[in-house]
Amino acid sequence: MGLLDTLKQVKQEGFNAETDSIATNSKLAAGKYPVRFKSSQVSVDKASRTQLGIALEVVSGKDKGRMEFIYLSFDEGLPEFVLNKNGRTLLKLASMLDIEFTNKDLADEVATNEALSKGIGKQFEMDLTIAANKKNPDFPYRNYDFKQLISELDDSIDEDELDLPF
Template sequence: MDLSKLAASTLSSFDAKKDNVNGQAELPAGTYNTILEQAEHRAYDSGYDCLLFVLTVIDGKYVGRKEFVRASLATKKKDGSDMPDFVVSKNIKLIAKLAAQVGLAITPDMFAGNETDCYEKISQALYPYKGKPLTMIIAESPNKKDPSRPYRNYDFGPAKQTMQMPTPDQFNAAMPTGTPQQPTQPMQTAQPQQGQPLPQAPQGFQWNPNVKSTDDLPFD
């Protein structure tokens, strides 16, 4: 190992004044082939509850990198005022869209009860679909309050029929190095043909049941 080269690669994408030493740079905007590694109800010390989806990139330059996607169903803001309907509706659509790509149909009865009940029902319904492939599209929009942290917007599509799953050794050995580069034009996703099965996770692949996000939440 050449320490000087490793240091140059590491420090080129690390802001020593403010970046978390345990974190990793976010995936740049673009389209990625991923698998659904985790879907769970997550409660934070701040009082924020959400559904946390962990999607792991399975090919290309960023193979092995994870994206942490949060969807809140809170109907009240911190100050007790009502959350706008369009905000909650957008998160319901996000949950339904992601779930549909791995084979689960989200229904209105899954949102019956309190917020915690909804998170638990949906995460349990998604449990059998862990490891299923799907396409993740990340887009960014300006954040006027903090321009250094643009908003991240997500969309999802079906897995590509040509998607190649990595072997366990390839996947587990992948480590991001260097400065993340903005990808070129997002690749087009192909609709699966009628009756053709989606690709499955490779035999022997070890999913991590205790995935933890080390990045800071995008709010106070």
């Protein structure tokens, strides 16, 4: 896409240079999305906590190609409800990826990351909900649930509509 095409698209999206901010929120809105497990990695956050970073890519619909990043930490010192939520999220994600963790896989985040990498490319549905954060309103809570994608096949295909060579 060249300069002219890019500017046309920005204008079509409703951008008003006189009143709108340049920065936009690139996070996905609440909703249900068909996603692909793109990658995972181990990193250290600003508070020096080790975390698993999960990247999910939307595979269809108006948000196709957009990414959602989920960060899970299991470090001591986090509130129990956060650890429980992160644990449930990790187990549900592993279920969507057809991964059954062994004790060795859960020895640390690096081993867990290696086990998760076996699921790269698998697709499932992500249900994203967003809740207000009273302590920090600029950063609402992003809550996830996952389930298997259900393929909806159209059984109403008319054989006359098919262009078959025989």
